[in-house]
Amino acid sequence: MNLALTRVAVVGAAGRMGREVCRAALEDEFFELAGGVVEPEAPELGADLGELCGYDKADVAATADPPDKAEALIEFTAPEATVEHLLYGRPVVIGTTGLSEEQLARVEEAAKSVPVVLAPNMSVGVSLIREVVRELAEKLGADYDVEIVEAHHRHKVDAPSGTALLLARAAAEGRGRDLGEVAVYGREGRAPRSEGEIGIHALRGGAVVGEHRVVFYAESEEVEIAHRALSRRTFAAGALRAASFVAGAGPGLYTMRDVLG
Numbered sequence: 001m002n003l004a005l006t007r008v009a010v011v012g013a014a015g016r017m018g019r020e021v022c023r024a025a026l027e028d029e030f031f032e033l034a035g036g037v038v039e040p041e042a043p044e045l046g047a048d049l050g051e052l053c054g055y056d057k058a059d060v061a062a063t064a065d066p067p068d069k070a071e072a073l074i075e076f077t078a079p080e081a082t083v084e085h086l087l088y089g090r091p092v093v094i095g096t097t098g099l100s101e102e103q104l105a106r107v108e109e110a111a112k113s114v115p116v117v118l119a120p121n122m123s124v125g126v127s128l129i130r131e132v133v134r135e136l137a138e139k140l141g142a143d144y145d146v147e148i149v150e151a152h153h154r155h156k157v158d159a160p161s162g163t164a165l166l167l168a169r170a171a172a173e174g175r176g177r178d179l180g181e182v183a184v185y186g187r188e189g190r191a192p193r194s195e196g197e198i199g200i201h202a203l204r205g206g207a208v209v210g211e212h213r214v215v216f217y218a219e220s221e222e223v224e225i226a227h228r229a230l231s232r233r234t235f236a237a238g239a240l241r242a243a244s245f246v247a248g249a250g251p252g253l254y255t256m257r258d259v260l261g
């Protein structure tokens with residue numbers, strides 16, 4: 001990890017995650033909050049970023065574009081905005097989820113000329129259980145039925161979560177299968193389970209920051225891996241770690257696995 005000071009700009013600074021990343025950057029001596037981008041028509045345009053995130057004045061204003069001095073952008077917005085911001089051509093950490101295949105292809109294209117970390121879940125814990133899920137799927141084998149259940153707050157727009165898809169992909173990978181062939185999203189009506197199916201289910205409500213359960217069901221035992229994010233700070237801390245990595249990386253598409261080494 002690069003331990004020198006990293007100057008970051010938060011894109012989507014007025015959002016739930018954006019404000020949390022601003023707070024985390026203001027508290028961390030290894031980062032300078034160099035800027036924050038909000039929508040051009042947003043009431044927050046011109047606001048002080050410290051005050052915007054509930055802290056003391058930081059003397060850094062929210063702007064419509066990131067300042068030149070930012071070494072890394074941290075993006076938590078919406079898929080359409082994220083692909084538009086690729087035009088900045090700057091090192092970027094993308095936390096936004098719900099990108100379509102076409103939007104992901106645009107990210108891959110951009111990563112040919114700038115470093116991009118694409119991480120649907122920035123928490124260290126999720127990065128590690130991803131590996132555990134892959135290994136369990138491989139070693140337990142096809143006799144175990146895999147089901148994934150996730151829960152998020154009522155405002156989340158994409159479903160299932162990017163993290164549920166990441167974990168489902170890990171399980172499919174462990175079994176040498178393509179997720180597209182085995183994924184079943186929710187069940188309704190006559191829906192018997194077919195062999196090798198990976199069921200994915202989304203709950204939405206209240207203020208849940210993010211919960212994921214991966215269950216391997218067999219006739220005589222059940223193995224369950226669970227992750228609960230208790231605060232958005234876990235994602236913000238991971239985003240800063242990724243920003244420090246991306247600021248010093250060459251062009252390419254990276255994941256949290258690369259960031260964490």
Ligand code: NAD
Pocket residue numbers: 011012013014015016017018037038039040042076077078079081094095096097098119120121122123158235
């Ligand atoms: P939010 O709705 O609170 O915030 C999104 C912000 O982006 C809003 O303030 C909106 O005004 C802003 N925005 C939209 N278009 C913009 C543009 N063109 N320029 C600047 N700002 C723009 O949502 P949130 O809860 O902060 O989540 C944001 C994204 O991050 C979602 O896709 C969510 O799933 C994802 N997320 C990822 C992780 C992770 O670890 N990777 C963790 C939590 C959330």
